Amino acid sequence: MNNKLYQPLIFELSHSGRRGDGLPDYNYGSAGAALPSALLRSRAPELPETDEPTVVRHYTNSSNNNFGVDTGFYPLGSCTMKYNPKVNEAMVGRAGVSDLHPAQPAATVQGALRIYRTLEKYLAEVGGMAEFTLNPFAGAHGEYTGLMVIRAYHESRGDEARRKVIVPDSAHGTNPASAAMAGYDIVEVRSLPDGTVDVSDLRGKLDSSIAAVMMTNPNTVGMFERNIPEIAEAVHAAGALLYYDGANLNPLLGVARPGDMGFDVMHINLHKTFSTPHGGGGPGAGPVGVRAGLEKFLPDPRVVEKADGSLDVEFGETAFGRISSWLGNFTVYIKALAYILTLGAENLAKVGPLATLNANYVMNSLKDLFELPIPGPCKHEFVFDGLRDKSTGVTTLNVAKALLDYGFHAPTIYFPLLFHESLMIEPTETESPETLDAFIAVMRRIAEDASNDPDKVKNAPYSTPISHPDEDEAALSPVIKYADLCSSTD
Numbered sequence: 001m002n003n004k005l006y007q008p009l010i011f012e013l014s015h016s017g018r019r020g021d022g023l024p025d026y027n028y029g030s031a032g033a034a035l036p037s038a039l040l041r042s043r044a045p046e047l048p049e050t051d052e053p054t055v056v057r058h059y060t061n062s063s064n065n066n067f068g069v070d071t072g073f074y075p076l077g078s079c080t081m082k083y084n085p086k087v088n089e090a091m092v093g094r095a096g097v098s099d100l101h102p103a104q105p106a107a108t109v110q111g112a113l114r115i116y117r118t119l120e121k122y123l124a125e126v127g128g129m130a131e132f133t134l135n136p137f138a139g140a141h142g143e144y145t146g147l148m149v150i151r152a153y154h155e156s157r158g159d160e161a162r163r164k165v166i167v168p169d170s171a172h173g174t175n176p177a178s179a180a181m182a183g184y185d186i187v188e189v190r191s192l193p194d195g196t197v198d199v200s201d202l203r204g205k206l207d208s209s210i211a212a213v214m215m216t217n218p219n220t221v222g223m224f225e226r227n228i229p230e231i232a233e234a235v236h237a238a239g240a241l242l243y244y245d246g247a248n249l250n251p252l253l254g255v256a257r258p259g260d261m262g263f264d265v266m267h268i269n270l271h272k273t274f275s276t277p278h279g280g281g282g283p284g285a286g287p288v289g290v291r292a293g294l295e296k297f298l299p300d301p302r303v304v305e306k307a308d309g310s311l312d313v314e315f316g317e318t319a320f321g322r323i324s325s326w327l328g329n330f331t332v333y334i335k336a337l338a339y340i341l342t343l344g345a346e347n348l349a350k351v352g353p354l355a356t357l358n359a360n361y362v363m364n365s366l367k368d369l370f371e372l373p374i375p376g377p378c379k380h381e382f383v384f385d386g387l388r389d390k391s392t393g394v395t396t397l398n399v400a401k402a403l404l405d406y407g408f409h410a411p412t413i414y415f416p417l418l419f420h421e422s423l424m425i426e427p428t429e430t431e432s433p434e435t436l437d438a439f440i441a442v443m444r445r446i447a448e449d450a451s452n453d454p455d456k457v458k459n460a461p462y463s464t465p466i467s468h469p470d471e472d473e474a475a476l477s478p479v480i481k482y483a484d485l486c487s488s489t490d
């Protein structure tokens, strides 16, 4: 085992009395006496005590164990790990933005509210929707918000018997989860062999108990659902609404709009299509858009334009009140707007076609060695069903781990659930031909190694701090205390 993992904790590096600063002791005098004694510490907090170089090296070395879009190619299908432009961060760092407090009166934050409103309008334009709210904190949170909008719509019409939501079997797990959170039962609809929704199966399941149908387009196997107008008509005829999971909006940029296809409600993952960081890189945002007629069901608060041209934050009479604190994750909106303005309409329209071109290039360069269950052409991503050579026992998990030795992040594995050995690749538009070629060369080499020397691939990776953790054991009896970890590995 590579001992890089067992970097000591900052607490283990602590030496009593060691300091990294040279500030004089400050005597608080009688200030402490003003606090109720119940709130005062009886002993000093147990903080690590180290010198400055030790602290800096500790955190710098820890950060070097991370993999991110700034360190290497990250073809994680379904997640759209596009590059996060640094100009976005520069915009957030400006004093007019970073020094704001969310409780400031609207009159003192007119610029910030203008950013907010401008982004809402741009997203409405991109989605072909009448109105957007930026409030939700993530894609899944947007799904939940959108379904609550749909629920409020049905309730406003006294149509409360609609207790079910239809979700395709290829859907992202958040779709059924969000529908269940919103109080609905889930009905699954089948996919055809080409990965698209089986429209006749869908038709058979539409009745007056259905509140909504959730669709992703392109779907989670990277195929464009060509029958949306027909589906929209059937869904609307049954009195239900059509929800667009916008996690795969990237390939549609500049090409098509969900609103024009007949979708009623949608969300956009700003950390996917609009280049804001994912996960640990920063908070997320999942703005929700609605077609005309559904605006009044959006959550509070709304940024509204007054007759004199100024902006205000308003709490209306909406059906389910707030979905987030304040106006949501404000810095994310600045980054997304910076991205839109940096690219401009003309370049934004190239994003979808380039993401599609890159995915097809990688797919076609590897399909002689990897099983391609749905032949394509694909949109922004595609799914292999493991290696073509099935004689070696080398699995998708082995291939994913082998990639790590070459400095690439693994693609998404074992999702979607339609295939046994799913390996889902999404290169995004931001990668150069050289990067794509380097990735293709490594994937080909791993496939050839798998046939010639399967154990070499099965035992990879060789260069990472951990290579083959016991994943079942980790899930069944997780060791969550550092002290237990130390005793269990001695």
Ligand SMILES: *Cc1c(COP(=O)(O)O)cnc(C)c1O
Binding pocket: 078, 079, 138, 139, 140, 141, 172, 174, 175, 216, 220, 245, 247, 248, 269, 284, 286
């Ligand atoms: C990422 C994703 C989601 C969930 O979005 P989060 O922002 O991670 O909550 C939903 N559906 C699809 C298809 C996705 O790819």
